[in-house]
Amino acid sequence: MNLTPLPLSPHRRGGNSAPLPSQGGGWEVGGTPDAVVVGGGLIGSSIAYHLARAGVRTLLIEQGDLASGASGANFGNVQVEDAEFGLSLELTLRSYARFASLGAELDYDVGYRKTGNLLLIENQHQWAMMRQRATRLQAAGVRAVLLDRDETCRLEPHLAPEAILGALYNPDEGMLDPFRLVHAYTRRGRDAGLAVWTHTRVSGIVVRSGRVAGVATTRGSVSAGWVILAAGAWSRELGRTAGLDLPLQWVHGEAAITGPLPPMARNAMTTAAFFEATEGAGEQTVGFCLRQRPHGNVMIGEAARVTQRLSRAATATALPAVAAEAERWLPALRRAAVIRSWAIPVAFTADSRPLLGPVDGVAGLLVATGLKSTIILTPLVGELVAGMVTGETRDARLVEFSPSRMRDAAQD
Amino acid sequence: MPDLIAQHLQAELAIVGAGPAGLAAAAEASDLGVPVTLIDIFPRPGGQYFKQTPPELDGVPDGHARPLLDRLSRAEMEVISDTAVWGIFPEGEGYLLCLYGPAGTPRRLLAKKVILAPGAYDRPVPFPGWTLPGVMTAGAALTLVKHQRLLPGRRFLLSGTGPLQLVLARHLLDAGGEVAAVLDANPFPWRAWRHAPAAWGQWERLAEGWAAWRTMRKAGAALRWGHVVRRAEGEGEVARAVIGPVGGDDTETIAVDTICLGHGLTPSVHLARQAGCEHRYDPVQQACLPVRDEWLQTTLSGIFVVGDGAGIGGKDVAQWEGRLAALAAARKLARTVAADRIAAVRRELARQRRFAAVLIDLFPASAHLGDLLTDDTVLCRCEEITVGEIRRVVAEGAETLNAVRMVTRAGMGRCQGRMCGGPVAELLARELGQPVDALGQVTPRPPVVPVPLEGLLEEEA
Amino acid sequence: MRSSRLPRASGSAMVEVTVDGDPVQAYPGETVATVLLAAGRRTFRHTDHLHAPRGLFCGMGVCFDCLVTVDGQANVRACMTPVRAGMIIETGGSSDA
Numbered sequence: 001m002n003l004t005p006l007p008l009s010p011h012r013r014g015g016n017s018a019p020l021p022s023q024g025g026g027w028e029v030g031g032t033p034d035a036v037v038v039g040g041g042l043i044g045s046s047i048a049y050h051l052a053r054a055g056v057r058t059l060l061i062e063q064g065d066l067a068s069g070a071s072g073a074n075f076g077n078v079q080v081e082d083a084e085f086g087l088s089l090e091l092t093l094r095s096y097a098r099f100a101s102l103g104a105e106l107d108y109d110v111g112y113r114k115t116g117n118l119l120l121i122e123n124q125h126q127w128a129m130m131r132q133r134a135t136r137l138q139a140a141g142v143r144a145v146l147l148d149r150d151e152t153c154r155l156e157p158h159l160a161p162e163a164i165l166g167a168l169y170n171p172d173e174g175m176l177d178p179f180r181l182v183h184a185y186t187r188r189g190r191d192a193g194l195a196v197w198t199h200t201r202v203s204g205i206v207v208r209s210g211r212v213a214g215v216a217t218t219r220g221s222v223s224a225g226w227v228i229l230a231a232g233a234w235s236r237e238l239g240r241t242a243g244l245d246l247p248l249q250w251v252h253g254e255a256a257i258t259g260p261l262p263p264m265a266r267n268a269m270t271t272a273a274f275f276e277a278t279e280g281a282g283e284q285t286v287g288f289c290l291r292q293r294p295h296g297n298v299m300i301g302e303a304a305r306v307t308q309r310l311s312r313a314a315t316a317t318a319l320p321a322v323a324a325e326a327e328r329w330l331p332a333l334r335r336a337a338v339i340r341s342w343a344i345p346v347a348f349t350a351d352s353r354p355l356l357g358p359v360d361g362v363a364g365l366l367v368a369t370g371l372k373s374t375i376i377l378t379p380l381v382g383e384l385v386a387g388m389v390t391g392e393t394r395d396a397r398l399v400e401f402s403p404s405r406m407r408d409a410a411q412d
Numbered sequence: 413m414p415d416l417i418a419q420h421l422q423a424e425l426a427i428v429g430a431g432p433a434g435l436a437a438a439a440e441a442s443d444l445g446v447p448v449t450l451i452d453i454f455p456r457p458g459g460q461y462f463k464q465t466p467p468e469l470d471g472v473p474d475g476h477a478r479p480l481l482d483r484l485s486r487a488e489m490e491v492i493s494d495t496a497v498w499g500i501f502p503e504g505e506g507y508l509l510c511l512y513g514p515a516g517t518p519r520r521l522l523a524k525k526v527i528l529a530p531g532a533y534d535r536p537v538p539f540p541g542w543t544l545p546g547v548m549t550a551g552a553a554l555t556l557v558k559h560q561r562l563l564p565g566r567r568f569l570l571s572g573t574g575p576l577q578l579v580l581a582r583h584l585l586d587a588g589g590e591v592a593a594v595l596d597a598n599p600f601p602w603r604a605w606r607h608a609p610a611a612w613g614q615w616e617r618l619a620e621g622w623a624a625w626r627t628m629r630k631a632g633a634a635l636r637w638g639h640v641v642r643r644a645e646g647e648g649e650v651a652r653a654v655i656g657p658v659g660g661d662d663t664e665t666i667a668v669d670t671i672c673l674g675h676g677l678t679p680s681v682h683l684a685r686q687a688g689c690e691h692r693y694d695p696v697q698q699a700c701l702p703v704r705d706e707w708l709q710t711t712l713s714g715i716f717v718v719g720d721g722a723g724i725g726g727k728d729v730a731q732w733e734g735r736l737a738a739l740a741a742a743r744k745l746a747r748t749v750a751a752d753r754i755a756a757v758r759r760e761l762a763r764q765r766r767f768a769a770v771l772i773d774l775f776p777a778s779a780h781l782g783d784l785l786t787d788d789t790v791l792c793r794c795e796e797i798t799v800g801e802i803r804r805v806v807a808e809g810a811e812t813l814n815a816v817r818m819v820t821r822a823g824m825g826r827c828q829g830r831m832c833g834g835p836v837a838e839l840l841a842r843e844l845g846q847p848v849d850a851l852g853q854v855t856p857r858p859p860v861v862p863v864p865l866e867g868l869l870e871e872e873a
Numbered sequence: 874m875r876s877s878r879l880p881r882a883s884g885s886a887m888v889e890v891t892v893d894g895d896p897v898q899a900y901p902g903e904t905v906a907t908v909l910l911a912a913g914r915r916t917f918r919h920t921d922h923l924h925a926p927r928g929l930f931c932g933m934g935v936c937f938d939c940l941v942t943v944d945g946q947a948n949v950r951a952c953m954t955p956v957r958a959g960m961i962i963e964t965g966g967s968s969d970a
Binding site: 260320 | 499501503508510686688795805808809810811812814815818819821824825826828852857858859862863864865866868869870
């Protein structure tokens with residue numbers, strides 16, 4: 001395609017400092033990228049890396065700091081157990097296979113290790129659901145096994161026995177540091193020519209005659225033949241600028257972390273109640289999840305409220321609610337000092353499947369958001385989306401994840 | 413005694429911090445008939461400037477503090493001590509304060525207006541070996557010798573800037589300690605004569621400084637201008653200090669067992685920032701300060717910040733700011749405030765600010781102290797992140813405070829970035845050739861002090 | 874002994890605490906940090922990563938370096954904790970002990 005190249009605006013920060021040379025990408029000066037990735041989180045940084053690696057001139061634009069959206073609130077779980085069956089699970093497993101060598105590929109220690117994961121079962125309904133899940137996961141080759149209360153408490157002695165009936169256990173699940181993963185993707189991407197703009201807001205996606213022409217940003221306009229929208233919850237308002245009504249919702253999610261503690265939880269833990277979650281009409285609910293980090297800090301969460309607002313503000317009710325739940329499951333945490341919390345919009349879709357792929361009616365626009373278990377999918381999603389640009393991705397089944405799939409369905 | 417019954421304790425005016433600013437604000441508000449709830453983190457009111465020595469340790473109430481402390485026993489004053497405010501949230505027309513204290517302390521306080529007087533703490537200035545036991549802040553040493561009746565070492569080196577170092581030296585000498593040297597990183601204050609008018613009336617301060625100077629001369633303790641400690645050495649604790657001129661290469665090693673760092677103070681801003689009050693970097697103070705109007709109100713209506721927590725000015729500026737904010741809060745609470753009282757308070761505040769500005773002008777935090785850092789210097793004490801690790805992450809593309817923090821975890825420890833926030837910002841500014849205010853800000857999140865899990869609950873178990 | 878108590882005018886009775894199992898005398902009103910320093914102990918703990926010795930630094934509860942275990946509760950700031958008769962103080966630990 002022949003687009004008139006627009007010079008990229010020189011970098012300005014703070015409004016009162018001299019322009020700095022822009023970071024990365026020798027093509028940048030006086031040229032235009034082939035692709036703009038909007039959103040510097042787990043998905044955006046992986047896509048940008050894979051594009052750069054494939055020789056596509058790419059600019060990654062992030063409104064804040066890299067990983068400052070939901071990616072920064074991520075507990076770091078590399079998780080298979082909660083994948084939706086069917087194509088999602090298949091892709092999850094394919095993506096998971098890359099993790100063993102991801103650190104070497106990115107030449108960066110992202111803190112990846114296998115620790116195991118427990119989906120904690122509280123009632124008979126959850127038990128029945130997890131038993132079904134175990135069967136289907138096993139059939140797909142996943143080492144998911146149902147444990148009773150005693151077995152679960154043997155695995156995690158600090159769990160309150162009275163709180164659980166058992167758990168769905170997968171020993172192969174792991175953890176990593178999401179900040180380091182994003183940093184690793186962008187660092188490696190820069191080596192391959194990726195340009196990165198942080199603290200730059202994309203105000204609109206420019207569409208002309210049914211094809212994407214570029215983006216408007218606080219640093220000026222950027223022309224590009226491809227725009228990939230990987231902006232998490234912010235994808236919805238950005239999609240509107242391109243005339244899209246993406247079926248994306250989000251919760252205002254809040255979680256917290258303690259100071260360093262002695263080892264007390266080897267596995268990641270999540271309540272199976274997430275599988276029976278119904279969308280409350282805006283009231284705050286808590287879905288218990290927990291993960292102890294390598295230095296010993298224990299992350300606990302998650303208070304969530306479905307909302308139309310995009311906010312990072314902490315609420316007065318979230319911390320007590322998260323604390324009460326954590327204490328119920330792990331009474332040993334009672335006196336643990338909580339040192340930090342965070343609040344962020346976390347995107348989801350009504351059918352728990354991602355918005356992934358091209359958009360009907362706008363050529364050159366790709367969407368990649370609404371993933372359920374993000375970290376584990378980053379390698380494959382990066383590869384698939386880069387492949388949509390280069391033409392290598394040809395899996396027709398991906399239409400299941402089309403961002404346009406719910407266009408005619410009623411929205412809340 | 414705190415009200416033990418109401419969980420959602422209510423107050424017209426909540427004052428956080430019982431140092432000179434908070435005490436003066438409480439007194440002024442109470443004079444106008446506004447009932448006050450005063451919350452303070454220490455077991456006894458007074459903050460740092462008016463810290464009370466425990467009576468069992470020969471504690472005698474400070475003459476200046478006495479009248480303000482006596483006011484606290486008035487009926488309309490409620491004092492909640494030993495209690496932290498870990499978060500502030502907008503609630504209706506006022507604010508919800510989340511509290512954590514000993515058993516029986518209320519957990520929540522709903523206040524119409526809030527005056528924050530959180531004070532300040534010693535500015536951390538890292539250098540190789542600064543984490544060794546035996547290296548402590550000047551404030552720590554002063555607290556020990558004055559309020560705990562303990563001489564915390566035998567042979568001391570004081571390094572920092574400003575007249576407070578002389579005051580500390582005098583206390584240490586009077587207590588029988590040996591002071592090897594007092595190093596002031598700034599050059600001799602030749603300019604001081606220009607500030608003579610501002611010093612008029614500050615007799616007590618000048619007298620204190622003079623007495624300290626004489627004590628040092630008698631003891632033969634050297635005062636060396638333009639010098640700083642470059643390195644602390646020892647086997648498990650301080651045994652030697654390597655000192656030298658600021659911005660120079662010469663070094664000299666002296667045997668000491670205690671190094672006291674007195675590089676001035678830095679405001680305590682976590683709570684006001686968590687509440688959402690806008691803060692801006694001030695290059696003169698070299699700190700982020702709350703944006704305030706002429707009534708000392710922040711960008712959040714009904715929240716005021718006074719005293720050192722809004723910019724270092726000392727205990728007298730603190731008191732007059734406290735009074736001014738109390739007058740403003742009282743007016744907002746529909747009390748009648750006499751115009752000439754307002755004028756008198758403003759006048760006195762301006763006078764005290766003039767003197768405080770002199771000290772900032774003569775004894776700024778030195779820009780050259782970043783030269784002291786080596787790659788193996790620990791910058792984040794809590795997470796043990798070194799200067800070298802931060803430099804590496806910057807070379808890999810991190811270009812904001814937040815980015816450095818997220819990847820290295822500097823600032824994610826128990827002290828919640830209080831020790832390393834300033835030093836990391838200064839290091840980043842040097843590495844990137846950028847002013848500090850171009851590096852973004854890290855917003856403190858609740859709880860702004862570590863709180864046990866069960867302490868976050870709205871009701872005590 | 875590096876640190877030394879200054880002479881007291883009032884004859885306040887001392888109380889007994891234990892420091893790492895040993896009985897130590899303390900004055901009411903003193904903090905755990907003061908008692909440790911007076912007993913010749915400057916290293917209160919070792920860090921998790923580099924096992925570096927740490928003790929009192931800021932003296933006012935801000936730096937979280939002076940952490941000791943008091944009556945079984947880990948990571949207590951010595952400088953902010955007044956002593957009580959019978960208090961059990963343990964030093965030298967780290968968070969992931």
